[in-house]
Every structure is written in structure tokens, then in C-alpha cells.
Amino acid sequence: MTGSTRLNLLVLPAVLFLLAVYVWPTLGLFRNAFNEVGPTGAMVEAWSLKTGAEVFADGFTFELTLNSLWLSLTSTLIALVLSYPVSLFLFRTNSRFRGLLAVIAIMPMLISGVVRVFGWLAILGDRGLVNTLAQSLGLISTPMRLVFNWTGVTIGLAESIMPYMILALLAGFGQLDRTLEEASRSLGATPFRTFLRVTLPLSLPALALAAGLGFVLSMSAYITPKLLGGGRVFVLATEIFEQATTNTNWPVAAMLAIYTLGLLLLLLAISNIAARRLQR
Amino acid sequence: MNGAGRVLSGLAAIVYALILAPIVVVVALAFSADSFILFPPSGYSLRWFRQLAGHAPLLNALWLSVQIASVVTLLSLAVGVPAALALAKGRFAWRDALTNFFLAPLLLPTLIAGLALLLFFTPLRLTATLPGLVLGHMTVTVPFVIRMMTTAFQTLPDDIEAAAATLGAKPWRVVWRVTLPLVTPGLIACACLSFLLSFDETVISLFLSGPRAATLPVEMVRYVEGRTDPLIAALSVLLIVATLIVVVVVERLVGVARAVGK
Numbered sequence: 238m239t240g241s242t243r244l245n246l247l248v249l250p251a252v253l254f255l256l257a258v259y260v261w262p263t264l265g266l267f268r269n270a271f272n273e274v275g276p277t278g279a280m281v282e283a284w285s286l287k288t289g290a291e292v293f294a295d296g297f298t299f300e301l302t303l304n305s306l307w308l309s310l311t312s313t314l315i316a317l318v319l320s321y322p323v324s325l326f327l328f329r330t331n332s333r334f335r336g337l338l339a340v341i342a343i344m345p346m347l348i349s350g351v352v353r354v355f356g357w358l359a360i361l362g363d364r365g366l367v368n369t370l371a372q373s374l375g376l377i378s379t380p381m382r383l384v385f386n387w388t389g390v391t392i393g394l395a396e397s398i399m400p401y402m403i404l405a406l407l408a409g410f411g412q413l414d415r416t417l418e419e420a421s422r423s424l425g426a427t428p429f430r431t432f433l434r435v436t437l438p439l440s441l442p443a444l445a446l447a448a449g450l451g452f453v454l455s456m457s458a459y460i461t462p463k464l465l466g467g468g469r470v471f472v473l474a475t476e477i478f479e480q481a482t483t484n485t486n487w488p489v490a491a492m493l494a495i496y497t498l499g500l501l502l503l504l505l506a507i508s509n510i511a512a513r514r515l516q517r
Numbered sequence: 518m519n520g521a522g523r524v525l526s527g528l529a530a531i532v533y534a535l536i537l538a539p540i541v542v543v544v545a546l547a548f549s550a551d552s553f554i555l556f557p558p559s560g561y562s563l564r565w566f567r568q569l570a571g572h573a574p575l576l577n578a579l580w581l582s583v584q585i586a587s588v589v590t591l592l593s594l595a596v597g598v599p600a601a602l603a604l605a606k607g608r609f610a611w612r613d614a615l616t617n618f619f620l621a622p623l624l625l626p627t628l629i630a631g632l633a634l635l636l637f638f639t640p641l642r643l644t645a646t647l648p649g650l651v652l653g654h655m656t657v658t659v660p661f662v663i664r665m666m667t668t669a670f671q672t673l674p675d676d677i678e679a680a681a682a683t684l685g686a687k688p689w690r691v692v693w694r695v696t697l698p699l700v701t702p703g704l705i706a707c708a709c710l711s712f713l714l715s716f717d718e719t720v721i722s723l724f725l726s727g728p729r730a731a732t733l734p735v736e737m738v739r740y741v742e743g744r745t746d747p748l749i750a751a752l753s754v755l756l757i758v759a760t761l762i763v764v765v766v767v768e769r770l771v772g773v774a775r776a777v778g779k
Contacts, residue, residue, distance in 0.1 A: 244607045244688070247599035248615060251659060254596055259622050259630070259656050262637035266629070269636055319532045326529035329521040338533075340764060340773050345536060347710075347777070348760050349717045351737045352753040356539025358745060359546050364555045366542060399536065404778050428522065457626030459720050464741055474628055481632050481724065491636065494629050501626070 269491035280487055288488040292496070302500070305456050305472040308387070312394035313451035317444065320399050324406035325436075328413070339407075346400035354464045357393045358384055385467025393465040398454045402447040409443020441515040449508025453501050473497045540757060546750040554745050565751035575752060578736035582716050585647065585732060589654045589715040590708050596655075597662030598704070602692065604663070605670030616667070622660045630656055631724035638725065645727030653725050654715040661714060662707055665776060669703030670696070702770040709763045710776060 273281045273288060292298055327339050345353060360366045361383035368380040383389055417439065421431040459474045466475070473493060481490035521529070542556060547565060549558035569575065604616055622630070634653045635644065643649035673696065681691045697704075719734040726735045737749055767773050 244603050245609050247603040247607075250596045251600035251619065251663060252615075254655070254659060255619070255622065258634070258637075258652050259625075262633035263625070263630075265637050266633040319535065322525060322528035323532050323536075326521045326525050329525070331520045336768075336772075340768055341533065342536065343774060343777065344760075344764055345540070347713060347717075347764060347773075348540065349734060349737075349753075349756055350719060351734050351741065351749075352543060352756055353539045355741060355749050355753060356543040358741075359542045359554050359556045359750070360538060362554050362556075362745070364553070366538075366556045369556060396536070396539065404774065407774075408778065428524070453626075457628050459628050459723075460738065464738065477628060477632060478723070481635060487636055490632055494632050498626075498629055 266491050266494060269487050270495050272488045272491075274486055274488055278486075288492050292489055292492045298493070298496075301471060301473050301476050304470075305474070305497075305500075308391060308394065308462070308470075308472055309452045309455040312391045312398065312455045313448055315391065315395040316399045316402050316451050317448055319395070320402040320406055320447065321440075321444070323399075324403050324410060325440075327403075327407060328410040342403050343400040345396070350397060350460045351464070353397065354393055354461060357389065357396070357465060361389050361392065384465055385469055387466075387470060389465040389467075390462050390470050393461045394455045394458055397458065397461055398451045401454060402451050405447040405450050406440070406443050409446060410440060412443075413439050442512040445508050445512040445515055449505055449512075452504050452508070456497070456501060456504070473500075543750050543753045544757065546747050547754045549747045549750070552746060554747065558747075565747045568748055569751045572748065574731075575733070575736055575740070575748075578731050578733040579752075581647075581730065582733040585650050585654065586712045586715040588647075588651050589658055590711045592651065593655055593658040593662045593711050594704070594708060597659050598666050601663050601666035602670055602696070604667045606696075619660055619663045622656055623664065627657065627718070627720040631721040634721060635724040644725050645730040647730065649725050650722060650730065650732065653721045654718050657718060657721070658711045658714050662711055665707045665710070666700070666703065668775075669700045669707070669771070673699050706767045706770040706776055709766050713760065713763050 270288060271284050271286070273283045273285055275281045323342055327335065327342065330338070332338070358365070362368070363380040363382075365383070367383060368377075371377045372380070383392075413436070418431055418435050421435045422428070426434065456472075457474060459478055462470050462472050462475050463478070474497070477490050477493045477497065480486045480493065484490075520526075546554065546556060546558065548561045548563065549555070550560035550562035550564060551558050600619065604612060604619075631653070634649075634656070638644045638649050638653075643652070677699070678691050678695050681695045682688070686694070717734060718732075719738065722732045722735050723738065726732060731739070737752065741749055764773055767776050
């Protein structure tokens, strides 16, 4: 049918656009990782592994990797523990405000990250909400350092990934069979025991998928480590940006970016395999 | 079992307080009378809103962001909606492969995409220009439009279009007079979200912005890095209100969870 053939042609502008502005630049990124930086600091076109060898021989790369992994692990765990009750609540509630509550839970992902980071500065700063409160209650005499260090970045990151994890968990709960919980209750188990022995094990696949998502999002986050870290928190994301802009060392930035992308794919694969294993 | 239970509701309420805390605090701080970040503020005033009204760099950046987001939205719909229509209604062998191709950019972290675009645009002299920023933002919004509109087209009932075709309407006439009017709510919601995605896009803009062309989030990041006073809070109130308007519109038209989820 001619009409249908012409309908297919409608994908062409989008395909051409993505080939030019997404596929080609991404290939260029890979290409750049094999260029060299000359003694003057200028980039030299080459096909060599010199940049790669330099990057991976540097102990700092290893330190950055550990920092990134540790930061992602802690903020993902915090976000998971906090997101779980919200998702389960939204899944179970009969409240007529359910729709509104769901929107409020995922709304932060639509609010600018810079705005939310600024909010955390006002909560965690030296004269922020937490320190003012603790001082007026007489709990501490000098302010606690809660921002411009790892604590602030971990808290800010956990908050920023929560909406995504709440959505992922909600999608996973869709497969939860309510009759199993009811059977457990009617056989005399307490609500807590039912949760521990029935609900939690059944939601493990969803937890694994949400954890993978949170891990990937926090490892590639740049704004939160940059602004809440105050220049004292070094992770792969901040180093990639620094190398690309301040140092204009593109081969190193590209090599680090490809390395980070590889780590992300590996982590995603692990969480997917874990989710599938737990499904059985 | 009925509902969520008291323990679970209590836990959820605590987490909700945490989720809303940064937003509530920012709004309260915007009306602070202090010259630095002190929370709770020692007094309240509108001085930071007055300060904002006279702050040229932030206002210029705001205007640039509005311009970029408008152009990005129009172009993304022009490129993305036809593709979504073809994916949803067309019948061809490589449709699944094409769908994956269109969705892949959504999975690439903007940190990597921003770097790739910086390396690509610099020799072309497109960094820190309006076209460069528009194209950069479109790598995020075009796949988003395609994903959202493909779902919108797929959930349309086929029988109305079939009826129009049976009554002798040509395929293009069916699309123009039946399909597009039916998806108008989805289209408006999609336009609002594309605008917001472009307006809030920070990392790609940070890679592509120079001193000449800085979008609002870039200018805000620079300000926060240099100083800590409530000026950004006053600006944030405007952004939060704008976001809430978009959220309400999208929720009424198609549902926020459906629009941003998979």
C-alpha cells in the first residue's frame, strides 16, 4: 500500500537527526580516547593506547573509581530504604488522594536539580535548619559539617534519585500477588511477620532493578557532587568534566567517559541478572 | 486487608516530609531578610525578589533559556511526532530495532552526551551558540517526544480511524482530521514536558555554554559556586511555580506517572 510506505518515511527526519547529533558524536568520543596529548598540551591525532595507559596507570583513577562506587552504593541504599515504604504505601492505599500523593512523590524529578541542591544547602549548611535546631536544643555547641563534604553529597544524591526508584518499585509491585499476603495473615502470622516472610521476598526482584537504576543515576550525576561537594568531593563524573573543560584534555576526558560507561553497563547487567535470579 | 495500615502510612509520611523539605525550605528562604543563608530566617522581606528584578546576568540567562526551550520544543515535536506516528501506525519489519534506536539516547547519561557534543561542536564553532544549545537539548527531547507520543498513538482506538477510512477518507486526511485531534491532550502535555526538560537541562548546557551564551541553570550553578545568599531562592520560587503549572497541566491531560515513567 502506497499510503503505508509513505507513512514509514516519517521516521526519516528523526533518524537523520539522531545519526548526526547522537551517533556520530558518540563515535567521535570513542575516537578521541585514542588520540594523544603532545608535550605542549595540544591534542595530537593518533591511534594509540598511550592516553589509556596513562589514565589507568594513574592511582588517582583507581581512587576516583572507589569514590564513585562507594558514593553510589551508600546513596542508593539510603534511597532504597526510604523509597520502599512510599512505594508500598502508594501501591496499597485506598485513599482518594492516591493520585495526588503519587504526583508529589515523583514531582521532584521535574524540579531543577540546582534548586533542590540549594534547598539542601539551606537545610544542612552551618547556619541551616539542622544545625540551628540542634544548637537551640543544646545537642551541639559548634555547627556540624554537613555540606561541602561526602555527607552532604550522599544525602543530596539519595534525594535526587528517589523519584526514579519510587517509580521503578511501583512498577515492580504490580506483580505482587495480594492473595499470598492474605493467606499468610489468615493463617495467623502477624503483619510484621507477613511483611518479612512474604511481602519482602516477593519484592526482591523490583528492589534489585531499582537499585541498579539508582546506582547508574548516582554514578553519572555531576551537579550534586559538584555543588554539595564544594570542590572537596572527587568522583569520576567531576573529573570527566574537569578534564574536558578546565584542563581541555579531551583524550583523557574521553577515555574516562568510556571507562565510566563500561562500569555503568556492567552494573546494569549485574542488577538485571540479580532481578531475574530473584524472580524464580 | 484494607489500605496501607498505620505503620506503613506513618513511615511514608516521614519520607514525604524529607522529599518536600528542600522545596519548602527554598520557598521560605526566598522571603528572607538576611544577607546570607540562615534558616529559619531572622526576618522576612521581599528584598531578594527586588534584587532579582535588577540582576542582569540571571535575567538575561532566563530569557535565553525561554528562547532555547521554545525552539527546542517546536523542533522536537516537528521531528518526533511524525516518527512516533510511523512507529505506532506503520507496519514494517525493522520497527522494533528502530524503537530501540530512538530510545537509546534516553539511557545515555547526559554527562557522556554533553562531552560527546562538546568534542563534536568545538571544531564546528557551535559551542556557546544558540543553534548548538538547541541541538544539544534536542538529543534529550526528541527521544522523549518519540517515546511519549508513540504510546499516545498506540493507545488510540483503531476503530475511529478505520471508520474514517471506510467512509472514503484518504490516509493523510485520516491522520490530519482524526488521529491528530484525538491525541491533542497528549501533544500538549508532551510539549509542556519538552519545554521543561530543555529549560532545566543543566549538564549538557554546562559543557556547551561559554561566557557569552549561558542558560539559566548554568548561570545559577555559577552563582551558587561563588556566593551563598538567598537570591537563588527567590529565583527558585519562580521555577517551582512554573514547574507546578506544568505538573498540573500534564496530570490533568495524561497523568504525570504515565508521562515520565516507561
